[in-house]
Amino acid sequence: xxxxxxxxxxxxxxxxxxxxxxxxxxxxxxxxxxxxxxxxxxxxxxxxxxxxxxxxxxxxxxxxxxxxxxxxxxxxxxxxxxxxxxxxxxxxxxxxxxxxxxxxxxxxxxxxxxxxxxxxxxxxxxxxxxxxxxxxxxxxxxxxxxxxxxxxxxxxxxxxxxxx
Amino acid sequence: xxxxxxxxxxxxxxxxxxxxxxxxxxxxxxxxxxxxxxxxxxxxxxxxxxxxxxxxxxxxxxxxxxxxxxxxxxxxxxxxxxxxxxxxxxxxxxxxxxxxxxxxxxxxxxxxxxxxxxxxxxxxxxxxxxxxxxxxxxxxxxxxxxxxxxxxxxxxxxxxxxxx
Numbered sequence: 001x002x003x004x005x006x007x008x009x010x011x012x013x014x015x016x017x018x019x020x021x022x023x024x025x026x027x028x029x030x031x032x033x034x035x036x037x038x039x040x041x042x043x044x045x046x047x048x049x050x051x052x053x054x055x056x057x058x059x060x061x062x063x064x065x066x067x068x069x070x071x072x073x074x075x076x077x078x079x080x081x082x083x084x085x086x087x088x089x090x091x092x093x094x095x096x097x098x099x100x101x102x103x104x105x106x107x108x109x110x111x112x113x114x115x116x117x118x119x120x121x122x123x124x125x126x127x128x129x130x131x132x133x134x135x136x137x138x139x140x141x142x143x144x145x146x147x148x149x150x151x152x153x154x155x156x157x158x159x160x161x162x163x164x
Numbered sequence: 165x166x167x168x169x170x171x172x173x174x175x176x177x178x179x180x181x182x183x184x185x186x187x188x189x190x191x192x193x194x195x196x197x198x199x200x201x202x203x204x205x206x207x208x209x210x211x212x213x214x215x216x217x218x219x220x221x222x223x224x225x226x227x228x229x230x231x232x233x234x235x236x237x238x239x240x241x242x243x244x245x246x247x248x249x250x251x252x253x254x255x256x257x258x259x260x261x262x263x264x265x266x267x268x269x270x271x272x273x274x275x276x277x278x279x280x281x282x283x284x285x286x287x288x289x290x291x292x293x294x295x296x297x298x299x300x301x302x303x304x305x306x307x308x309x310x311x312x313x314x315x316x317x318x319x320x321x322x323x324x325x326x327x328x
Contacts, residue, residue: 003209004207004209006303007206007209007300007303008206009303009305010235010278010280010300010305012328013235013277013278013305013311013324014201014203014278015179015181015311015313015322016179016181016202016203017178017179017180017315019178035202035203036202036203036212037178038178038180038199038200038201038202038212039175039178039180039199039200039214040200040214040290040291040293040295041214041290041291041292041293042168042171042172042291043168043291044291045168045171046290046291047178048200048202048212048214048295050202050203050204050212071174071177071178113177114174114177114178116174121290124286124297126204126205126210126285126286126297127204127206127207127208127210128205128206128207129204129205129206131204131212131295131297133290133295136171136174139170139171139173139174141173141174141177147177147179147315147316149179149313149315151181151311151322151324152311152322152328153325153327153328154325154328156322158179158313158315158316158320159316160177160315160316161316161317161318164176164317164318
């Protein structure tokens, strides 16, 4: 097993929520599936997002400097695959679901578990990826009753506990 | 609902793996439970970790600049609670499980899903937390057959799929 295979095997053991990251602005509208999102600061409310520098999304996000993190519900498996597919253009991806607009003009997935409208604060490069520090300016909750997780190279659905 | 309550409610919708982060070195041995870990770069292999600046771990990690990320198995719920408890000193926390040593001298949890021995590359502050960019230098896989996730203010176990 090479070092990079070993790292990938370690990473599928680190389960994560699946999200669709969207942006819109002067550099255009785009969206990707991403699980490398994590909580950063409570005050100000901020999250981290890691994006591959070789993909189209990286340049678009750098230019627009605003985004929406759509946390997916258990029923969004196919949508997740579509937003991860290199064969689909942005217009085809967005055509597969219903969207509304966040206050910052980025697309919010109708029916997401929640949508976070963010402003990009800082961007720093490490190896193949960049880290975007995202300040959360708007939060909307959707009707989804379960979350979509990725673990062990598979999707999993987690139901929201009644007392949550 | 205040803005900070709304942010907390959004964050429990963002499911995440549960990990115990350990360190050892000139500033001493310490460990905390953390779910704010995410994949960063494949080459070099790197992950991100967000740590609260008000806790003891922050200063210890800043000084030691090395750590071990122990990805927890489904059976580690109680251990996760203990490493998150402010009432327990480091020595009490470590006394509750068996440990071996990573090559960088940090404690690896015996029976973890996997353990990542890391060197801290950069540290940057955002609000209440700091982001640690961690270069992964060593990976060990353990015998656990499930992962421990946090979602909807509760723990969940995800079994490793047979074909993973």
